[in-house]
Amino acid sequence: MSTVVTTEVMRADLRDTTSTSRKNWDKAFLGGLWVFTLLAIITLVVLIGTTLLKGFTRLNPSLLINFPSPFPEDAGIQAAIFGSIWVVVTSGLVSLLIALGTAIYLEEFADRKSRLNNLITINIQTLAGVPSIVFGILGLAFIARGWLSWGFTVGTASAVLTMMVLPVMIVSAREALKAVPSSLREGAFALGATRWQTIVKQVLPSAIPGLATGSILGVSRALGESAPLILLGALAYVSSNPSGLSSDYTVLPLVILKYTQEAQEEFQAVGAAAIIVLLVLLISLNMIAIVIRDKSRKSW
Amino acid sequence: MSTSIAAINELQPSGRKLRQQRVEKLIKFFLMIVAASGMLITTGVVVALVRPSIDFFRSISLGEFLGTTAWFPLYEPPDYGVWPLIIGTFSVMLIAVVIAVPGGLAIAFYLSQYASDSIRRKLKPILEILAGVPTVVFGFFAINFIGPNIAAKIWVFSDIGFYSSLSAGITVGLMIMPMMTTLSEDAMAAVPRALVEGAYALGATKRETCTGVIFPAALSGIIAAGVIAMSRAIGETTIVLLAAGSTANFTFDVGQPMQTMSSFIGFAGLGDQPTGSTGYQTIFAVGSLLFVITFILNMFSRKIVARFREVYE
Numbered sequence: 245m246s247t248v249v250t251t252e253v254m255r256a257d258l259r260d261t262t263s264t265s266r267k268n269w270d271k272a273f274l275g276g277l278w279v280f281t282l283l284a285i286i287t288l289v290v291l292i293g294t295t296l297l298k299g300f301t302r303l304n305p306s307l308l309i310n311f312p313s314p315f316p317e318d319a320g321i322q323a324a325i326f327g328s329i330w331v332v333v334t335s336g337l338v339s340l341l342i343a344l345g346t347a348i349y350l351e352e353f354a355d356r357k358s359r360l361n362n363l364i365t366i367n368i369q370t371l372a373g374v375p376s377i378v379f380g381i382l383g384l385a386f387i388a389r390g391w392l393s394w395g396f397t398v399g400t401a402s403a404v405l406t407m408m409v410l411p412v413m414i415v416s417a418r419e420a421l422k423a424v425p426s427s428l429r430e431g432a433f434a435l436g437a438t439r440w441q442t443i444v445k446q447v448l449p450s451a452i453p454g455l456a457t458g459s460i461l462g463v464s465r466a467l468g469e470s471a472p473l474i475l476l477g478a479l480a481y482v483s484s485n486p487s488g489l490s491s492d493y494t495v496l497p498l499v500i501l502k503y504t505q506e507a508q509e510e511f512q513a514v515g516a517a518a519i520i521v522l523l524v525l526l527i528s529l530n531m532i533a534i535v536i537r538d539k540s541r542k543s544w
Numbered sequence: 545m546s547t548s549i550a551a552i553n554e555l556q557p558s559g560r561k562l563r564q565q566r567v568e569k570l571i572k573f574f575l576m577i578v579a580a581s582g583m584l585i586t587t588g589v590v591v592a593l594v595r596p597s598i599d600f601f602r603s604i605s606l607g608e609f610l611g612t613t614a615w616f617p618l619y620e621p622p623d624y625g626v627w628p629l630i631i632g633t634f635s636v637m638l639i640a641v642v643i644a645v646p647g648g649l650a651i652a653f654y655l656s657q658y659a660s661d662s663i664r665r666k667l668k669p670i671l672e673i674l675a676g677v678p679t680v681v682f683g684f685f686a687i688n689f690i691g692p693n694i695a696a697k698i699w700v701f702s703d704i705g706f707y708s709s710l711s712a713g714i715t716v717g718l719m720i721m722p723m724m725t726t727l728s729e730d731a732m733a734a735v736p737r738a739l740v741e742g743a744y745a746l747g748a749t750k751r752e753t754c755t756g757v758i759f760p761a762a763l764s765g766i767i768a769a770g771v772i773a774m775s776r777a778i779g780e781t782t783i784v785l786l787a788a789g790s791t792a793n794f795t796f797d798v799g800q801p802m803q804t805m806s807s808f809i810g811f812a813g814l815g816d817q818p819t820g821s822t823g824y825q826t827i828f829a830v831g832s833l834l835f836v837i838t839f840i841l842n843m844f845s846r847k848i849v850a851r852f853r854e855v856y857e
Contacts, residue, residue, distance in 0.1 A: 266749055273751035274658065280650035281667070284725075287718050288674045291681070294689045345578035353572045360580070367583045373772070373842035374835065375779025377806050378589060380813065381831045385592035389819050407585045414582070438561070440568045468678025471781035471806070475813035475827075497680040497782075504684045504786060512688075519681050526676055534669075 292523070299516025307517050311483040316510030319503075321518050326485035327478075327493040328467060330398050334489070335405035336463040342406070343413035343462075344455070351421040352443055372411035379408045380472030388476055396477025399489035404472050409462040416458025420451040453540030460533040464526055470497035496522045593835055596828035603822060609829070615792035615803070617826040618812060628792040629830065632709060632802035633778055636788065639713025639798065640720060640777040645770050647717070648724025653754050655725070656732045675722035683786030686715035691787060695799075704799035707789030713798065715787055716780050724773050731765025732758055764852035771845035775838045781806040805834045 310320025346364070354361040383404035387394050394400045424447050432442040448455075478498040486493045496518060503515025601609070604624045612625030651671070655664055687706075695711035696704050704710065735758050743753040759766070789801030790811045803811065809827050817824035 262747070262749060266752070270749045270751040273754070274654075277650045277654040277658065280647045281654050283647060283718075284651060284674060284721060285667075285670055288670060288677075290689060291677065291685045294685060295681070298688060342578055342581065345575050346582065349572070349575035349579040353575060354579075360576070364579050364582065367586055369846065370586055370839070370842070371582065373775060373838060374589060375775075375781070375806060375838055377779065377781045377809050378593075378831055378835050381809065381827060382585075382589050382592045384813070385596065385828070386588060410582060410585070438564050438568055440564075440571055464676055468676070468680070470678065470680040471810060474781070474785075474810045479814060497678055500680050500684065501782065501786070504680070504687060515684065519684060522678065523681065526678070527673060530672065530676060 295516050295519045295523075299513055299518075299520055302513045302517035303520060307514070308521070312481055316508060316514055319511065319514045321496065321499050321514070321521065323482045323485055324494050324496045324499040324518070325521070327398070327482065328495040328497075330486045330491075331401045331405060331493065331495055332463055332466050334398070334402040335409065335466050336459060338402070339406045339410050339413045339462060340417075340455075340459045343410060343417045343459075346414050347417035347421050348443060351418055352439065352447065368411050368414050371407075372415070375471075376408055376469060377471040377475070379404050380475035382407070383472060384475045394490070396480065396492065397490050398486045398493045401473055401476050401478060401493060401495070402489070404476060405466040405469060408469065408472060409466050412465060413459060413462040416461060417455055420454025420458055421447060423454055424450045453536050456536050457533045460529050460536075464529050467529070468497060468522065468526060470495075470501055473498055474501070496525075589835065593828055593832040596825045597832045599820075600822065600825035600829040603825075604829075613794045615794075615808075618815065618817075618823050622822065624826070625794075626830070626833070628794040629803055629805045629808055631794065631796065632788070632792065633804040633806075635709045635796070635798050635802060636713045636716060636780075636784055636804050637774055637777040639710060640717035640780075641770065641774055643714060643717030644720045644724045644773050644777070647721045648769070648773070649728050649766065651721070651725040652728035652732055653758075656729055657750065657754055657758070671722045671725060675726070677719070679719060679780060679782040680786075682715050682719045683783045686711050686783055686787035690715050690718075699799045702797050702799045705789075705801060707787065707791075707801035708799050709784075709788045709802040710798040712784045712787035712802075712804075715783050716777050719780070719783065720773050720776050723776065724769055727769035727772065728762070728766050731762040731769060734765065735761040764848055768845040768849045771841050771848070775841040775845070778804070778841070779806055779834065779838055780804075781810045785810045805830050805837075809834070 306318070307320050308325065309322055310318055311323055313319045346368075350361060350364065383400055386392060387400045387403050388396055392400075394403075428446050428450060429442050432446045433439075437445070473495060477492075478494050479502055480492060480494060482492050482494040484492075500515050500518045500522065503511050503518065506512055506515070608624050609626050612623065613627045614623035614625050615628040616623045655667060659667065691706065691708065691711035694714060695708055699708070699710055739757055739761060740753055743757040748756065784804050784807035788803065788807060790803060790807075791801045792803040792808065793800050795802070808830055812823065812827050815823075817827065
């Protein structure tokens, strides 16, 4: 008999005594969180919807094949596609090499507490916070005009984008090297390998997936960037593909900028169609990065 | 005796290994130079900005720059009062932050405290895609959707035109919301599990745990994230260039077109400014101002994290 009483009492104690007003606050809070989460989803959906609605009439092969034209129905973005490829591939390769060198030095060679190491890290953080348009100013002053006087060319654009994506690339390259367990390095050292042999034969091969995802993210940044290139002549009317680093160029984001500003509805449709091309490229790059990340998930 | 000498000889690195070590010293030196080369970029930015800015302030007095309120540097006769750009910059930034900071925090709370694993796995890629949408696409979105369908509908205080800093600010806010989400999530993830479980054990509800325990414990990281969001909003060029027009109005009415510091630089860059002209130099003078403001904000954000981070065991 007495045992039953105690369980009754215990059950009473376990009852949810949270007052209704506290529960209502909880519901209101969750409702607020939902509103903002939905806002993000709706933004993406409406953004893609608006673009498709405006651009679908021009989503045809002539968009990809043709060069700019005074007639909107003939205007195409071939020069911009090739310009983007040139600029993004060259800046991606150069920034990857510099980022890799920096990351190897900071993670594998440098004394972690050294002044220089600290200074380099702070410098990277500073660069990461510089607005992209300021890199355009740097390019305008020293690369397009002034010191290098390279003009408004593929090379200038590529150099500026290299500097702009470098902080992202360095941070992700460092993360990739950090993720390689130190037991791997110690094993190589124990077998008599030198530091460099360990890096080349053990650390880098294990870090490749991380390095690949990181550089894809950097390349996506460069592919979508418009602000610094406004200052570097990418808005020009270019009717041929670049043939080298000293060619004139334009890129997809700048073509989009130009057509978006046009008064004529038909030209705006070309801009919208170009956005779809750009988004498809970016999302495919993103998917590649995700696939690499998932495939290479190794448990050490 | 002789055996131990032989043993010592064997322990010495071979000639090949010694040579390898010398090569490696060279490699290390080379990599150090590569790593330090990043500092050249920062130096380059500063030098590129400073020299033409000095030339600019030789011809335009600081009194006119900061003491007058009309900004028409590319017209004849030119006016060089920078206040319209500063007001424009802060209007767009404030609107953007009012959307991005609560939005980013809310999504971070939802993702880290409420969402089930399967919902998280679906939401994360959506946010990643949104974060990867180029700013020029957001600019297109501002002109074609946010401006006519949102800004023009909610702004009832004055006549709102095709270009407005409200439309630009809303769009910039939506653009930086995913970044704010990621940074706040990181800050919340650093709050120790024991603190959260302690709150639940004392009978706190989920909301009480979020606002009463996680939020204060992650506050330094959240403030730092908010400051970075401000700096991103100030530096945004393309969205503002497209959505807020190209007139530097001296006004606090966000229904009007405005120009920000960054969008002015972009606008001036559209026209070809001859090297050495005052129009060319304004790009650098305004660029210096922009660089200094964002630099201070970013440094402030780092200091907050370093100073107020709660260290848990």
